[in-house]
Amino acid sequence: MPPKHNQNRNENQTPNANQNSIPSEDFDLRETAPNLGGGRVAGNDRLGTAFDLVEQMQYLYVRVVKAKDLLTKDGNGNPNPFVEVKLGSFRGVTKNFDNISNPEWNYVFAILNDRIQFPVVEVLVRDKYRNGDDLIGMAVFDVIELPKRVPPDSPLAPQWYRLENRKGDKVRGELMLAVWMGTQADEAFPEAWHLDATTAVSGDGVENIRSKVYLSPRLWYLRVNVIEAQELQLVDRNRQQPDIFVRAVLGNVILRTKISQSKNLCPIWNEDLMFVLSEPFDEQLALSVEEKVGPNKDEVVGKCVINLHGVERRVDFRTPINRWHGLEKLVVSANGHKNLVKLNSRLHLRICLDGGYHVLDELTNYSSDLRATAKQLCKPSIGVLEVGILSAQGLSSMKTKDGRGFTDPYCVAKYGQKWIRTRTILNSFNPKWNEQYTWKVFDPCTVITIGVFDNCHLQGADRGGGVKDSRIGKVRIRLSTLETDRVYTHSYPLIVLLPSGVKKMGEIQLAVRFSCSSLLNMLLMYGQPLLPNLHYLHPLSCYQVDNLRHQATQIVSMRLSRAEPPLRKEVVEYMLDVGSNMWSVRRSKANHYRIASIMSGIAALFKWFNRISTWKNPFVTTLVHMTLLCVVSFPRTILSSIFLLLFLLGICNYRGRPRYPPHMDIKLSQADRAHPDELDEEFDTFPTSRHADVVRMRYDRMRSITSRVQAVVGDLATQGERFYSLLSWRDPRATGLFLIFCLIASVAVYIIPFKALVIAVGFYVMRHPRFREDLPALPLNFFRRLPARTDSLL
Template identity: 60%
Template sequence: MHKFPVNEEFALKPTAPKIAGSGVIVGGDKVICAYDLVEQMEYLYVRVVKAKELPAKDVTGSCDPYVEVKLGNYKGVTKHFEKKSNPEWNLVFAFSQDQLQASSVEVVVKDKDVVLDDFIGGISFGLVDIPRRVPPDSPLAPQWYKLEDKKGEKLKKGEIMLALWKGTQADEAFSDAWHSDAAAVGSDGISRIRGKIYISPRLWYLRVNIIQCQDLIISDKSRPPEVCVKVVLGNQALKTKISPVKSANPAWNEDLVFVVAEPFEEPLVITVEDRVSSNKDEILGKCLMLLNSVPRRLDNKPVGAKWHNLEKHFVEGEKKEIKFASKIHMRISLDGGYHVLDESTYYSSDHRPTSKLLWKSSIGILELGVISATGLSTMKTKDGRGTSDAYCVAKYGPKWIRTRTIIDSTSPRWNEQYTWEVFDPCTVITIGVFDNGHLQGGGKDGCIGKVRIRLSTLETERVYTHSYPLVVLKPSGVKKMGEVQLAVRFSCTSYLNMLHKYTHPLLPKMHYVHPLSVTQLDILRHQAIQIVSIRLGRAEPPLKKEVIEYMLDVGSHIWSVRKAKANFMRIMNVMGGVLAIGKWFDQICHWKNPLTTILIHILFVILVLYPELIFPTLFLYLFFIGIWRYRWKPRHPPHMDIRLSHADAVGPDELDEEFDTFPTSKGSALVRMRYDRLRSIGGRIQTVIGDLAMQGERFQSLLSWRDPRASALFVAFCLFAAIVLYVTPFQIVALLAGLYVLRHPKLRSKVPSYGTNFFKRLPAKSDCML
């Protein structure tokens, strides 16, 4: 098999961070510590709770207090309160002990003034005397401390409530703390740089089956009406075709499918329209429904259809009539038996149906340690020099995580660890690195790069620590934007349940019983991404739209000469194995190696005389090949492959086409129309070529041990098949196989067979492509 040469710049590099990823042995049992996939970072935490009876400093007899926490060159500042002597802040400051150059920490209360802030009082603590807290110990109780003047004498009035302790990033206060490296960020922007966890809204497919209308009132009875039904849900709008029954009782029996998210906030608006002219539609009636009243369907049983009254549409100034007898016959359901796709099915992070009633128990735990990044490209300019404010986002299933933003650093250290439940091993986690654009005028967040890791390629209970190259394709060509260091562990709770998953359909049953068309899936996926973007954009801090679209590969289906070439080369790489067999057989025929040729002749004669040995020999041969190749199974997770993506051999004209707008802005209207049509057709061809390449790569992965569990299952099946076919007469095997292939349709299931399910779960190289 042909292998692309490795460019060391874009290669995956093993690392050796100081982590406790292997666990700790306690009493003979393995105990996994909290935050054992990242390096431990020591912090000094200072919680400023409140103050009371602060002395007045202004001529008005009041004060505008705020607190400064100073530790060497680092200083944290709370917001100030106007004219308040008993303020409450309840804010935690975190100082990294790796950068401490002082022996004490000072807490100073000041009065905000126009010219010079007045000193109210302060207190100092020696770092040696500050206690250490290790979770799951309870949080340290804050205490009241008397404020001191500049000479160190206690004030008559004025106290502050504080809590000081030493801890690590495993402390509960870590995520909401104001870190010392973010001291330059104001109190208004501190929430935009904190790490958070987001949950995508639960998405449903809403199916509206328009059957017919009854007793429509047509204004112009001299012509046959051309009636259609328009259904609007938020920013989604779909129309039926014009009814072939051109009367007051039109019929359609047409399905319209929408994506909706819980909680259901928007009503469903059904409008019956008559096409009066080419650019004018007359509204014949309207119907409004709340989605909370719509029945939820979990299986393939149809929901009962109902008649709904249509309300007459009145023009302003028209006299309203109470009587209106028009009706519409519809079947509406929320289909929870589907998995609402937002990611590509080639590297989806979740395959479960929408309804939780159909969920199975989890098979394991995925743990991700986001350790650090090195050599990040500068994304902005600050004080005349390039810099980046980097943070990471990881998406698996409905759970998104966002690390805290490291200010002004091209080598940030996060050392944050996150956990997900795993329900299917044939899924992919995506990790992206971004530049926070909020800190400079609220601009867009810059995309630095991303990594995809397929869980089925990981060995269970093993900690993978690697540095992944962050690669992006720009109009100037492929570029490495830095490296991100990750630690990944996939722990399995039930190995048998996980192996059993390989025989299940990849998607829920409804996708096979009532399949959606490719066009429908494209439209619904676009709507699902828009809904997720809007919902997560309303969180605090918001997960921006450009981040979500980059993580979910929006626009990846657009035509690209580079992708077409890459998929063609994938096919040629797969076909290389077939060509190699052909060359080997040609060498046998031409007696290039006489000993091998004689052995092949002997084997051929034996198989002709004893045909029952053909299949046992074949499967036994595959068994030995699988065992032989076990030594060369991959030892690291997959990563972006530049040569596989054909990103390093693309020309400037092809890059200009790939980064061109859609529709194109190159030339006249006629050229634009033809160009867009070519790109649209090419996109379909590109998908077909990619699908063909994926099937061949799945065949290759049977014995490549890229997915160790799938290869183990296949090797075991080969051994079992070899034994069974040996002891079973060949005629009986052929008869049973023929009868099974020709079985009656009533004996066939609409769900794919075990072999098909197993094959579709095999890993292709699509998740390694840029």
């Protein structure tokens, strides 16, 4: 039997005769067998412990709580104490207090057991500003004799220890601390300061190496329906046909309506302006009615400011309340003072916060959350996603120091509203994280994204923004392609597309398990609309979707970059695939070959029929003639035979079903065949950096138009791939549901008279609009949830 990774590679081939010199096996997915959960080899069975998707790692923990009765060396006053934890060449210190004898620190220090090369751990209390010997007292522990703790054992209680001097004599003062051996499952692990890192990192950079969990802000759509205005007072009252429009400003986002077609003092627009904003709603919406008096010259007729705290929150299709808002104008008096004068003019608006939409903070094809914003519309979770970020191998050098390359890697994972960041492993091309995280799953047709980055902020925060964390690569995994309760342990290639071409930056080893609480509830999800109802009852235009996605991405990146430690803008934008919808020759080629791959099946069918009609194989042609006679003689068996044939084909394809989750495919993305000039065009700025003005205008226009053509071609390819996935077992639950439907349909079509079936279908298709619903039909919902190969595009 051939290796599994070869099977997976052949499945993703594209019809291109040109071969690249890059060996494809370097970019393949590899199955691994790590010792998960403390020595057990990963398999298909559930392991059943809290940290069973990572390899167990032993750590030495030192919790420094507080001290009492401390005195200076000469005993004449209170010291300025701090604690130093020392283990051989590794050293970590707490903050210091000024002039206090009973300080409290509550610090936790940790070091990996494999890095311990000294038999004792020393905990020293020192005086910050004392010259010479600053030791107040110390406590020494033998590493071999330390107690071991494994959760769910209770935490080790800190104890008071009498301080000693260097000779072992007791001195005045006591220190409360706890020292033990544990694993990364210990409650103290997330807050621990790692001794090997604190020794090499200084200042604010220590905070940037710790693992953290972030939450995206809750985003809402703000819909401003500008209806009309009345009794406007123009600057030039003699103007007969004024060009009036409304400008709306929210934060740094500015939108405007079209110029009203009614050229009078009571203009009508009835136009929607859409914004994205996050809770809490602290910003104010500023609206101004303006008149266009010349090229690039507008005059304000009146304006109003609206507080968003009292705006109606809409969660269904009901029309919001419309209100009239009085306009004001800033008038300069004769003495030069500016006064805000209320006008008789009014602006008719309908404003609401739409919580019945899913705010698209990323590309729809890679969405990790399909729930509506409003909490009352959220349904219970259907399962749990568990991801163990184990290790990476062969990472590329991202920085140089003293002529030597090195990398400080960390991982970021995003699913739903929850972002996680692992700790940074210093100066390692083969880091081991062994950190496990859990997410609630509300829809199986979602994607988790895991990226690897190089930390460039270890010597303190870069307030100027000149230094950026380098991207090493990322992985996307669609949950619907995973079997329930199976542990997937694979090594994923980290692939990055550079102006010089595609490059493998290393591999990341993951352990993934998708568990569902109710199989029935998850199967019912396949018949429900993919997005919340308002997306279908009040759909957004393509322009609005692009604009709102850009706003949402900016809000998310800004909010996470203000966390401590920050999840920086370049990291958030890379995880959300910002800019991936821009046009490029390479992506257009990839979509072209995706369509060609789909159409190849239809072409093969025509070739087969041509061989039948030309009697290339007389025996097969005779069988086809006999089958045709049977079908004509017994027409009731046509549909039944088709459904039965689909059912049998699906069963036959079960043995060859994909065993691995989809991963980045350089062949599918056409990354290995891209011409250098095409890559130069793809990595060019938008607008272009070309010097000729005419070339810049034409080039930007071509890229803007062709990006939409590319999206349409990609959507066509997606629909075809979903059709092919019905029997491919890429989504085992969807294929199972379809096969059950085929089996039932084959029996039902055979029992029900054919004429009655045709009449029923015809009357149903041509039913009166009164009996129709605006929401998509169940088959369409099921089809939209089927997986496509968009997850494997680079």
